[in-house]
Amino acid sequence: MERAGDPFFFGYGSLVNRATHDYPRAARAKVRGWARVWRGTSLRQVAYLSATEAPGVEIEGLIAAVPGGDWRALDRREAAYARHPLAMVEHDLPGRLSVMIYKVEAHHVSTAGPHPILLSYLDVVVQGYLREFGPGGVARFFETTRGWEVGVLDDRAAPQYPRAQVTTAPDRAMVDAGLRDLGM
Numbered sequence: 199m200e201r202a203g204d205p206f207f208f209g210y211g212s213l214v215n216r217a218t219h220d221y222p223r224a225a226r227a228k229v230r231g232w233a234r235v236w237r238g239t240s241l242r243q244v245a246y247l248s249a250t251e252a253p254g255v256e257i258e259g260l261i262a263a264v265p266g267g268d269w270r271a272l273d274r275r276e277a278a279y280a281r282h283p284l285a286m287v288e289h290d291l292p293g294r295l296s297v298m299i300y301k302v303e304a305h306h307v308s309t310a311g312p313h314p315i316l317l318s319y320l321d322v323v324v325q326g327y328l329r330e331f332g333p334g335g336v337a338r339f340f341e342t343t344r345g346w347e348v349g350v351l352d353d354r355a356a357p358q359y360p361r362a363q364v365t366t367a368p369d370r371a372m373v374d375a376g377l378r379d380l381g382m
Contacts, residue, residue: 205267205296208284210234210259211247212319215326218361221262221272226330227289230256232299236345238313239306241278244358245313245348247323248279248302257342258331261289261297276300314349317373318357321365324373333372340376350382 208229212218233252236245249257264272269281279300287297327335353359354370 204263204265205269205298206261206263207272207281208259208261208287208297208299210249210257210299211323212326212359212361213262214260214330215322215361215363216260216329217363218322218326219262222265223291224260224262225289225291226258227261227287227297228256228258229284229287229299231286232257232284234339234343236313236315236343236348237302237306238308238311238348239278239302240308240310241306243311243313244319244351245315245345246278246302247319247343249299250301250344255342258327258335258338260326260330261287261291261295278302278306312349314351315346316357316359317350317352317354318359318362320350321354321370321373322359322361322363324376325363325365325369328369328372336372336376340380346380346382350377 216224231253232249233255235248235250237248239246280303281298282301284297284299324336327339
């Protein structure tokens, strides 16, 4: 049950896509001092999208309430990550909120072997940014995300990402254009 004092999470990847969750009181938000980065881990052979401290950088995302402060389901979904409190979050919801961001735990980070980005995962993330922030938000997503050198695995025909969504040809073209702009 949702309460006025519920904590919030800041989603900066697939959690921006509201079709991947049903957390209440979702609203667009920005944080300063953080960037997104694709990380290889010892947990799987494909990349996770993580957050990293980055002075001077601002990223957009979505905040949403965690009803009753019950983090169990979200922590299971974000199993490779640890929660960290955010000091400054810009949002349009009333009042001061307690907001956490998920970051891949350092002991999981691995550079051994390839850890490509699943294209089905990237499609979900970009679909969320397009719906929330429009084409400009998609461009800012690509600009403020690091770690693209891990490469991309095209799994669109048989998505490996567990929260894959149906995407349109224009959505996929936007992802493909963003990757081309990065030289991929």
